Every structure is written in structure tokens, then in C-alpha cells.
Amino acid sequence: MLVLVHSPPGVVAHSQQFHAYLAQYFQSQIEAGSMRELDPQMLAQLFWGMFFPLSMSHSLFGTPAALDKQAENMVRNYVSVFLNGIHPIGD
Numbered sequence: 001m002l003v004l005v006h007s008p009p010g011v012v013a014h015s016q017q018f019h020a021y022l023a024q025y026f027q028s029q030i031e032a033g034s035m036r037e038l039d040p041q042m043l044a045q046l047f048w049g050m051f052f053p054l055s056m057s058h059s060l061f062g063t064p065a066a067l068d069k070q071a072e073n074m075v076r077n078y079v080s081v082f083l084n085g086i087h088p089i090g091d
Contacts, residue, residue, distance in 0.1 A: 019044050050078045 022044035029035040035043075054074060 015048075019048060022047055047082055050082060051075070054078075 019041075023040040026035060026038075026040040026043040026047075030037055030040060054071065058071070
């Protein structure tokens with residue numbers, strides 16, 4: 001069953017602003033030679049897509065204080081995978 005959920009306009013606008021910010025940031029990193037030449041819009045979507053389930057889980061169900069440290073570690077690992085892929089570090 002498909003359920004469509006409508007987000008409040010403020011949430012949609014904030015999400016769009018964040019996506020645009022990410023895309024601009026990735027474009028600047030591409031121009032600086034720090035990232036491969038890929039579509040910055042796609043990169044923003046990929047990056048946001050990695051964090052969306054974590055942020056939704058936190059927003060909907062809350063996170064016990066004991067899990068906050070684990071969440072920080074997860075974010076570090078997400079960023080590492082995004083930037084370096086899954087190849088062993090040093091390759």
C-alpha cells in the first residue's frame with residue numbers, strides 16, 4: 001500500500017534550501033579540484049539520502065542519550081564512505 005505524506009511547507013522549503021546549499025558546496029569543491037567532476041545536484045541528493053533515515057528515526061522516535069555518541073560515530077562513517085567509498089583507507 002502506498003501512503004503519501006504531505007510535509008508542512010516550512011519543512012519542504014528548509015529541505016530544498018539545504019539541498020541547494022549542499023549542491024553549491026559540492027560545486028565549489030569540484031571547482032577547487034577536491035572532488036571528482038560529478039553532478040553537484042546528484043551529489044547533494046546522495047549525501048542527503050545517506051542521512052535521511054537517521055534523521056527521521058531521531059525525529060520520530062527520539063534518541064536516548066546513550067546513543068548520541070553512536071550517532072556521532074555513524075555520521076563520521078557516513079561522511080567517510082561518501083568521500084572515500086568503501087575501499088580500504090590508504091588505497
